[in-house]
Amino acid sequence: MAINADEFKAALASWASGITIITARAGERIHGMTVSDFSGASLAPPLALVCAAKTSNTTAMIQEGGCFGVNVLRVGQQALSNRFASKKDEWTRFEGVETFAAKTGAPLLADALVNLDCRLVAVHDAGDHLLCVGEIEQVNIRDGEPLLYFRGSYGRFLKDV
Numbered sequence: 001m002a003i004n005a006d007e008f009k010a011a012l013a014s015w016a017s018g019i020t021i022i023t024a025r026a027g028e029r030i031h032g033m034t035v036s037d038f039s040g041a042s043l044a045p046p047l048a049l050v051c052a053a054k055t056s057n058t059t060a061m062i063q064e065g066g067c068f069g070v071n072v073l074r075v076g077q078q079a080l081s082n083r084f085a086s087k088k089d090e091w092t093r094f095e096g097v098e099t100f101a102a103k104t105g106a107p108l109l110a111d112a113l114v115n116l117d118c119r120l121v122a123v124h125d126a127g128d129h130l131l132c133v134g135e136i137e138q139v140n141i142r143d144g145e146p147l148l149y150f151r152g153s154y155g156r157f158l159k160d161v
């Protein structure tokens, strides 16, 4: 018998992760959401993987536009993470946020620690989520410290423990 939702949440909350904002473009419309379930998936070809809820507007736009941006957040960008996760701010998430378009046209955050510009190459069903696989067409890497997430709290990387 499968585990229940509380067990799942408690176990997965103990997996410390970085935080990304996944962005999408379809025509003139842009959108994005906070995502911790991101991973590199393949080196050759270079693929990135995002676990995106089927109910999310961003997920729908990724499928419609055929591309997505991965923006790895830095320390100090907690408010951005909360804003891109909140339904209250859903249609004002990009207000005051500088973006630029790379090859695919997905909006990339100018002040992120890392940008990955991805062309959607596969979508796999995974229960209430979709696994969106993108070929990475361009990267930007900037100096700085990553924003981390563990058991519902933000934190920073501690070197040499």
Ligand SMILES: Cc1cc2nc3c(=O)[nH]c(=O)nc-3n(C[C@H](O)[C@H](O)[C@H](O)COP(=O)(O)O)c2cc1C
Pocket: 019, 032, 033, 034, 035, 036, 037, 038, 051, 052, 053, 055, 056, 057, 058, 059, 081, 082, 084, 085, 086, 087, 090, 149
């Ligand atoms: C720390 C954090 C991590 C999250 N990780 C994911 C994730 O990996 N996948 C996902 O689909 N939603 C994730 N969410 C939830 C979405 O950000 C949230 O549901 C958002 O409102 C969806 O917006 P949309 O429907 O406008 O796309 C996360 C939220 C937070 C605060």
